[in-house]
Amino acid sequence: MCPHALIPYKPVNPKTRLSCILGQAEREAFARAMLQDVITNTIDALCTPVIVSTELYDSEDVQITIKDADLSSSLNQILPDCAGPLLILMADLPLADRESIQRVTATTSDMAIVPGRGGGTNVIFIKDTKRFHVDYYGMSFLKHMKIAQDAGLSCEVIDSFRLHTDIDEKEDLAELLIHGTGKSRAYLEGLGISLVVDKGRVGVERKR
Numbered sequence: 001m002c003p004h005a006l007i008p009y010k011p012v013n014p015k016t017r018l019s020c021i022l023g024q025a026e027r028e029a030f031a032r033a034m035l036q037d038v039i040t041n042t043i044d045a046l047c048t049p050v051i052v053s054t055e056l057y058d059s060e061d062v063q064i065t066i067k068d069a070d071l072s073s074s075l076n077q078i079l080p081d082c083a084g085p086l087l088i089l090m091a092d093l094p095l096a097d098r099e100s101i102q103r104v105t106a107t108t109s110d111m112a113i114v115p116g117r118g119g120g121t122n123v124i125f126i127k128d129t130k131r132f133h134v135d136y137y138g139m140s141f142l143k144h145m146k147i148a149q150d151a152g153l154s155c156e157v158i159d160s161f162r163l164h165t166d167i168d169e170k171e172d173l174a175e176l177l178i179h180g181t182g183k184s185r186a187y188l189e190g191l192g193i194s195l196v197v198d199k200g201r202v203g204v205e206r207k208r
Contacts, residue, residue, distance in 0.1 A: 003105060003125070005047040005087040006064075006078065008071055009035055011057045015092070021170050021193065021206055030187055034167060037094040037182035045101035047087055052078065071136045082129040090122050092167045094176055094184040100162040110153040114163040115141040123163050128153075173204045 013024055014031040022030060035051070039061060042049045051063035052074055066074040075088065087105060089096065104112045104125045111132065114123035119139035126132045131151045135143045148155040165175050167184075176185055177195050192208035 003047050003085040003087050004082065005042045005049050005089050006052050006075065007035065007038055007042070007049055007089050007091050008052045008074065009091040010054045012055050015168065017169050018173075021173070021204070022191075026191065030184060031091065033182075033184040033187040034094040035091045037180075037184050038089060038091055038096055040182065041096050041098055042087075042089060042101060044098040045105070047101065047105065051091075072134050075134050075136075079126075079129040079133060085125065085127045086129050088124040088126075088134070090116075090166060093122060093163055093165070094167060094182060095162040095165050095179050097162055100160045103160065104158055104163070107156045107158070109156040111148060112156040112158050113141065113144055113148075114158045114160050116164060116166055120166075122166055123158075123160075126153075171203060174202050177204065178202070 011028060011032070013028070015027045018027055039049045049061060051059070051061050053063050053065050054067060056065045064078065066077065069077070079086070085105070089101070104114060104123055107125060110128065111124065111126040113121060116122040119141050121136065121140040121144050124134065124144065131153060132147060135147065145155060165172070167173065167176060173188060173193065174195060177188060177193070191206065193204055193206045196203055196205040
């Protein structure tokens with residue numbers, strides 16, 4: 001099985017909640033580094049990455065550009081035209097690796113979902129895209145489970161640390177520095193961002 005993997009990506013002014021430690025240009029470079037980590041490991045998992053971008057940008061990667069549409073609308077324009085199984089994988093999952101991705105695509109159910117923190121959805125794998133649509137934002141995990149139930153689709157919920165850990169807040173950078181091995185970790189270290197222990201809790205600090 002070699003499913004296509006849709007990877008939503010915002011190249012301009014992404015990750016605004018990291019503004020406390022990264023400037024806009026740095027956030028854009030960091031988001032691109034995370035994307036490259038996700039692409040590398042998606043290919044390693046024998047999937048074909050297709051970037052769903054909010055802006056056209058210079059890249060050799062296969063990409064679909066959809067402007068002036070939110071995440072759900074963008075993906076729902078694509079899903080009905082897909083043939084065969086499809087993986088939807090967020091671009092801010094730099095800890096994703098071959099094993100965690102293949103665990104999702106190996107499901108024997110009609111589909112699989114990896115929840116994100118706070119009720120979000122980080123990964124969806126769907127075998128018949130014409131029977132499913134996405135509804136992100138808010139408590140999207142529960143919404144996606146209800147959509148699957150209403151469509152009569154069996155759904156496996158997969159508990160995966162590497163696919164559960166998305167990078168949105170400054171505190172999330174600690175997980176990347178501890179467990180990451182790719183370009184996004186190297187980018188942070190190049191900026192002088194490192195781990196620090198404060199009152200028994202692990203966080204990050206920027207030395208320059």
